[in-house]
Amino acid sequence: xxxSSGDESLSPRQARTFRQVRTVVAAVSIIAPRDxxxxxxxxxxxxxxxxxxxxxPRARTTLRVLWRLLGAVPHAVxxxxxxxxxxxxxxxxxFALRNMIRRPAFAFLVTSTLGLGIGVNxxxxxxxxxxxxxxxxxxxxERLVYMYxxxxxxxxxxxxxxxxxxxxxxxxxxEAFAAQRLAGSAAITGSGDAERVSATDVTANYFATLGVxxxxxxxxxxxxxxxxxxxxxxxxxLWQRRFGGDAAILDKTLTIxxxxxxIIGVMPPVLDRTLAVDVWRPLQLHGPGMGVRxxxxxxxxxxxxxxxxxxxxxxxxxxxxxRLEATYxxxxxxxxxxxxxxxxxxxxxxxxxxxLLAAVGLVLLIACGNVASLLLARAxxxxxxxxxxxxxxxxxxxxxxxxxxxxxxxxxAGGLAGLVLAxxxxxxLRAIGNGILPRLAEVDIDGTVLxxxxxxxxxxxxxxxxxxALHAARDDLARSLASLGRSSGSRATVRARDLLVxxxxxxxxxxxxxxxxLFRSLWNLQHVSPGFxxxxxxxxxVFLPEKRYTDRADQQQFWxxxxxxxxxxxxxxxxxxxSMLPLRGGGDTRFWIEGQxxxxxxxxxAQINVVxxxxxxxxxxxxxxxxxxxxxxxxxxxxxxxxxxxxxxxxPRTDPIGQRLVVDxxxxxxxxxxxxxxxxxAAFGVDAVPPDVFYFSIHQPGGFGRGFMNLxxxxxxxxxxxxxxxxxxxxxxxxxxxxxxVRTMEEIVGDSMSxxxxxxxxxxxxxxxxxxxxxxxxxxxxxxxxGQRTRELGVRMxxxxxxRRVxxxxxxxxxxxxxxxxxxxxxxxxLTTRLVTSLLFEVKANDPIVLASVSGALGxxxxxxxxxxxxxxxxxxxIRALRSEA
Amino acid sequence: xxESRPLxxxxxxxxVSIGNGARYGFDIMDATGLASGTTYPILARLEHAGLIRGRxxxxxxxxxxxxxxxxxxxxSATGSKALARSxxxxxxxxxxxDTSAPRPAHD
Numbered sequence: 002x003x004x005s006s007g008d009e010s011l012s013p014r015q016a017r018t019f020r021q022v023r024t025v026v027a028a029v030s031i032i033a034p035r036d037x038x039x040x041x042x043x044x045x046x047x048x049x050x051x052x053x054x055x056x057x058p059r060a061r062t063t064l065r066v067l068w069r070l071l072g073a074v075p076h077a078v079x080x081x082x083x084x085x086x087x088x089x090x091x092x093x094x095x096f097a098l099r100n101m102i103r104r105p106a107f108a109f110l111v112t113s114t115l116g117l118g119i120g121v122n123x124x125x126x127x128x129x130x131x132x133x134x135x136x137x138x139x140x141x142x143e144r145l146v147y148m149y150x151x152x153x154x155x156x157x158x159x160x161x162x163x164x165x166x167x168x169x170x171x172x173x174x175x176e177a178f179a180a181q182r183l184a185g186s187a188a189i190t191g192s193g194d195a196e197r198v199s200a201t202d203v204t205a206n207y208f209a210t211l212g213v214x215x216x217x218x219x220x221x222x223x224x225x226x227x228x229x230x231x232x233x234x235x236x237x238x239l240w241q242r243r244f245g246g247d248a249a250i251l252d253k254t255l256t257i258x259x260x261x262x263x264i265i266g267v268m269p270p271v272l273d274r275t276l277a278v279d280v281w282r283p284l285q286l287h288g289p290g291m292g293v294r295x296x297x298x299x300x301x302x303x304x305x306x307x308x309x310x311x312x313x314x315x316x317x318x319x320x321x322x323x324r325l326e327a328t329y330x331x332x333x334x335x336x337x338x339x340x341x342x343x344x345x346x347x348x349x350x351x352x353x354x355x356x357l358l359a360a361v362g363l364v365l366l367i368a369c370g371n372v373a374s375l376l377l378a379r380a381x382x383x384x385x386x387x388x389x390x391x392x393x394x395x396x397x398x399x400x401x402x403x404x405x406x407x408x409x410x411x412x413x414a415g416g417l418a419g420l421v422l423a424x425x426x427x428x429x430l431r432a433i434g435n436g437i438l439p440r441l442a443e444v445d446i447d448g449t450v451l452x453x454x455x456x457x458x459x460x461x462x463x464x465x466x467x468x469x470a471l472h473a474a475r476d477d478l479a480r481s482l483a484s485l486g487r488s489s490g491s492r493a494t495v496r497a498r499d500l501l502v503x504x505x506x507x508x509x510x511x512x513x514x515x516x517x518x519l520f521r522s523l524w525n526l527q528h529v530s531p532g533f534x535x536x537x538x539x540x541x542x543v544f545l546p547e548k549r550y551t552d553r554a555d556q557q558q559f560w561x562x563x564x565x566x567x568x569x570x571x572x573x574x575x576x577x578x579x580s581m582l583p584l585r586g587g588g589d590t591r592f593w594i595e596g597q598x599x600x601x602x603x604x605x606x607a608q609i610n611v612v613x614x615x616x617x618x619x620x621x622x623x624x625x626x627x628x629x630x631x632x633x634x635x636x637x638x639x640x641x642x643x644x645x646x647x648x649x650x651x652x653p654r655t656d657p658i659g660q661r662l663v664v665d666x667x668x669x670x671x672x673x674x675x676x677x678x679x680x681x682x683a684a685f686g687v688d689a690v691p692p693d694v695f696y697f698s699i700h701q702p703g704g705f706g707r708g709f710m711n712l713x714x715x716x717x718x719x720x721x722x723x724x725x726x727x728x729x730x731x732x733x734x735x736x737x738x739x740x741x742x743v744r745t746m747e748e749i750v751g752d753s754m755s756x757x758x759x760x761x762x763x764x765x766x767x768x769x770x771x772x773x774x775x776x777x778x779x780x781x782x783x784x785x786x787x788g789q790r791t792r793e794l795g796v797r798m799x800x801x802x803x804x805r806r807v808x809x810x811x812x813x814x815x816x817x818x819x820x821x822x823x824x825x826x827x828x829x830x831x832l833t834t835r836l837v838t839s840l841l842f843e844v845k846a847n848d849p850i851v852l853a854s855v856s857g858a859l860g861x862x863x864x865x866x867x868x869x870x871x872x873x874x875x876x877x878x879x880i881r882a883l884r885s886e887a
Numbered sequence: 888x889x890e891s892r893p894l895x896x897x898x899x900x901x902x903v904s905i906g907n908g909a910r911y912g913f914d915i916m917d918a919t920g921l922a923s924g925t926t927y928p929i930l931a932r933l934e935h936a937g938l939i940r941g942r943x944x945x946x947x948x949x950x951x952x953x954x955x956x957x958x959x960x961x962x963s964a965t966g967s968k969a970l971a972r973s974x975x976x977x978x979x980x981x982x983x984x985d986t987s988a989p990r991p992a993h994d
Contacts, residue, residue, distance in 0.1 A: 010953055040941075040958070047955040048913045054954065069913065072923020079928040095924050392980055394893045 015053040018063050022049050022070060032077035041080060045073050093406035100407060101414075108411065110777070111375050115415025115462075117770055118368025119454040120422025125361040125763075126454075127427055129354050137343050138271040140212035141304075145342035146175070146311060148301040153334040159183060159297040160337070162286050164325060168301070168337065171321040174314040175303035177210035179203065180284060183298055187280055188544055189243070190256045190737045197542065197741030198239060199277055200257065202284035208234075208268070210304050218251045218266035221283045229285035233262040237270040239279040257282070259546030259737070275346055295331045302342065315339045330601065353760040353840060360515065360767045363508050365454065367771050370505045371778045372415075372462060374498050376408070378785045408462035415462075419454065433759060495789075498782050499818055505778050506822025507829055509771035510859055514830035515837055516768035517851040519761040522842040526754050529843075532682035532691065533583055534621035537574075538713055538746035539720035540582055541727065543738060545708045556707060559734065560699060563712065564613055566730045572717050578613035578699060578710040583620070583682050583746070584753045585711075592695070594651065595661035595672065604665070607647055607693035608684060611707055613700065617679060619715045620746075627658045627677030630698040639673030639701060647693035648678045664695065671697070686753050688842045713746075720745045760840060772859055775822075780866040783815045787870045791877055799879035811874045815867035816860075823856050893976040894969060897921055901929045902962060902970045905939060910959035930960060938966030 011019055026045050033041040049066055056062040075095060101108040139145065150158040160168075165180050172178050180203070187200035205226040208215070216237060225232055233255055244250055254261045257280060272278070284299075285291065305314055315337070322336035344351070387400060395403075543563065550556045560578060567576040581588075591604040616622075617629040625645050634640045641662065648657040657675050664671040681691035699707055716723045728740045744752075751758075787794070794807055834846040844851070894902070897919070904918035916926045933939045939960045949956035962970070 040943075043943075043955070044912065044958040047957040048911060050955050051911070051957060052913055069916070069923040072925070072927045075924045076927030076931060079931040393896055 012058040014058045033080050037080050093403050097407040097410040111411045112414040114368050114371045116418025118365040119419025121361045122365045122454045123423035124426035129358050144305040146303045147340050147342045147345040149338040150297045151338035156338045160299045161294050161297045162291040163294045174309045174317045176306045177304045179207040179210040180299045180301050187257045195739035197739050198279035200280040202282045215266035216269040226283045231262045232265045234266040234281045236279045238273045240267045259548040364771045367505045367774045370501045374501045412459045412462040502779050502818050503822040505775040507826035509775040510826025511829045512768040512771045513855040516764045517855045521844045523761045525843045529687045535746035535750045537716050539723050541712050541740050542742040570726050574715045575619045576714045577616040577619040581610040582711040591665040593663045610696045611699050623680040625678045634698045635700045640676045641673040642677045642679050642696040644694040645681050776862045776866045783870040787874045794877045795879045804875040808871045808875050811871035812867045819863040894973040899973050911957050
């Protein structure tokens with residue numbers, strides 16, 4: 002017989018179908034063993050041909066053909082397995098698949114529950130792993146140490162150049178020891194638009210210490226450090242962004258702060274991922290302004306000698322610090338504070354991330370509880386099925402294998418759902434975590450994590466999926482069969498499910514309590530007044546190129562003109578300048594009250610804020626006493642304002658107005674009279690204590706040459722729209738000065754809470770997911786219990802119990818579990834929320850309002866979950882329930 | 888196939904349908920109402936155990952009718968015995984077994 006003779010009596014449409022089927026059959030035939038392959042293929046072709054020929058050429062026929070064709074796969078596998086004489090995995094798989102399709106609700110619940118647990122855990126652990134656990138992408142990064150300067154009042158200060166040189170000379174613990182200036186910014190002009198980028202100065206061995214080799218060119222030579230040569234190294238990001246990855250970038254000229262620099266190197270992309278710096282210049286340690294031991298503005302990094310620990314290094318450098326203290330009085334209590342480099346990069350978000358990780362761990366536990374609960378419920382309904390299959394000749398091994406296959410199938414489906422969710426979540430986290438999470442560019446789905454969470458869900462599935470099989474197989478066959486008609490379900494199973502739900506309710510209450518506390522903290526934060534009115538204010542940064550604005554008169558003239566021209570813009574109510582923008586921190590200096598001995602012991606310190614006229618009006622900072630700084634301070638004696646806390650601290654009993662302060666500004670001290678007291682303004686965060694601040698006028702005759710100021714503008718409408726006219730105004734004055742860091746004050750206030758908002762938002766999401774899972778679990782248990790007790794409820798109603806009575810009975814049954822769960826959860830919350838104290842602001846970890854409201858909310862949701870099955874119970878028909886007894 | 892264990896219910900149905908005259912794979916599916924993924928593995932197993940025999944119909948006849956030749960199945964003597972034993976087993980479990988009427992097919 003020839004195969005080509007096949008499709009002659011088929012309609013054209015069926016002939017086409019047949020040809021397609023034949024392709025499929027030919028492909029599948031590979032599965033069949035070689036000696037049976039031909040028979041197998043011809044049999045399937047013939048059957049399908051016959052089927053097509055005897056059925057009408059409709060779409061339905063095609064569908065039926067395809068459905069039947071599915072059997073070709075197990076058939077071929079079977080033929081192959083007869084060779085192998087192995088057991089029957091594929092049959093189990095197809096059975097499991099059919100089971101899933103037959104109970105879509107069950108399959109959906111298990112899959113989505115597992116998916117949720119696996120998804121959030123994979124996403125969260127991925128972030129934690131990339132940010133906290135993975136080593137930095139540097140060679141032997143664990144040996145890298147970051148060093149702050151430290152003295153009695155502050156352990157995250159900086160290091161002065163002379164101190165650094167002394168430490169370096171005495172160093173015996175570091176293989177390499179480098180310094181960098183605190184990262185600042187620089188204006189890039191020439192080729193393209195003026196742009197403000199992050200920049201810092203580093204010693205020649207800085208990159209070697211990090212263990213990073215330039216991608217192009219070279220790093221700084223020691224001679225370039227000595228002479229402060231006009232050379233620069235740029236980041237990969239800047240190279241791509243500004244120069245389009247120009248291959249001939251080396252030796253090109255880049256104008257930085259008005260001075261031409263020759264580009265000698267490009268750093269690899271790994272640096273962009275951990276340091277946000279675009280331009281590096283050589284740090285001249287012996288240059289002008291570098292010789293004062295009291296001026297601290299460097300940070301050091303070191304690479305530990307192999308075998309030296311951080312503690313040994315600290316001890317060794319502390320000895321040097323003691324010696325310096327003995328020699329130089331200004332070094333009193335100063336020493337180095339060493340931190341693992343990674344901790345510094347990761348910063349304060351670490352704690353919050355670990356907390357979130359613990360939270361998603363709880364979500365996974367609850368999810369596993371739900372899956373266990375669902376599988377147990379199903380096992381009970383399947384006891385009968387298992388009994389029948391045993392009676393029909395299934396071995397125990399066969400049954401277990403079947404149930405294992407089913408559980409694994411659900412776990413795989415859940416895992417896939419989880420993977421999709423995790424990818425989406427990581428994507429979202431990257432979007433909302435921008436600027437909050439360090440090393441964000443390194444975040445990517447982690448295979449290990451995925452495997453781990455999947456394995457966990459597999460184990461859950463297996464444990465609770467197989468237990469009933471073993472149980473049933475052990476059971477007395479006759480008894481199981483006898484109980485078939487009725488729905489019994491063992492008491493132990495019911496109790497196990499109750500306990501599971503209690504645990505779930507308790508765990509989700511703990512999560513909700515944590516989320517509630519964070520939410521209240523955030524609410525409190527958002528309702529703390531930062532001390533000024535952030536609405537309708539636009540802030541931006543203006544840096545004067547040192548080269549062209551060297552003398553003070555030029556600078557003054559520039560600032561005067563900038564404020565005047567900006568104020569003249571339509572829609573602008575007022576404009577001013579400040580050297581210390583709220584919530585952005587600032588620098589401090591020493592001062593004495595006039596008449597006191599000017600000794601270091603008597604010195605106090607406060608933050609310096611140099612402002613232009615109308616600053617307090619523009620920011621709407623209240624003047625508590627006296628008057629603000631204004632035009633009258635441009636001539637005449639030196640004046641200043643102090644902040645409220647400072648006034649209260651240094652003049653607790655006397656009127657501060659009229660008092661005189663001596664402020665240390667390096668060479669000449671500034672001696673001025675206090676003319677007013679300004680309200681406190683948040684400087685380091687709305688949750689931080691407002692620091693002591695003194696305000697000076699930029700126009701003061703004795704005053705201040707300023708190369709950098711923040712321009713603040715109060716507008717009538719949306720402040721963001723003022724940005725481009727202001728930019729045009731600035732360009733009209735000097736086209737080489739970029740307007741940098743343009744933000745509305747509301748954004749700046751928002752930024753200062755971004756970490757809290759990030760943590761709170763995520764935790765609320767996780768807690769809601771947990772609560773939902775717990776409520777679904779509760780619903781499952783109750784629905785199951787009602788189903789089981791149909792007969793009993795029927796009897797009760799036949800004997801005169803009212804529907805209302807039955808309803809109460811079921812709801813009470815459910816709420817008993819819920820109350821137990823809530824009580825346990827409250828205890829757990831009281832024990833564990835103490836761990837979150839460091840993330841809270843003005844709310845106690847055992848805040849009764851939060852605990853009461855989350856308990857209430859969870860209780861209410863649980864009540865709803867009870868009502869549905871209870872209503873179902875009232876619809877039990879006593880007659881039918883009783884008849885099923887027979 | 889273990890002698891000690893009864894044939895599965897589906898297997899019994901397949902054997903019964905062959906005994907009742909269904910010869911080809913798809914006809915057996917129609918007769919038993921079982922899906923192809925159940926029917927064919929059973930046929931493979933039964934054939935392997937020698938309870939049924941598969942044969943090709945004459946190619947000449949098929950060519951005359953311009954269609955491909957089909958494979959058909961017959962119960963062997965061992966198959967008849969095993970079937971009888973299994974039916975007896977299910978009777979003791981209390982299940983009635985209709986060995987005559989083919990069930991309607993559903994896909």
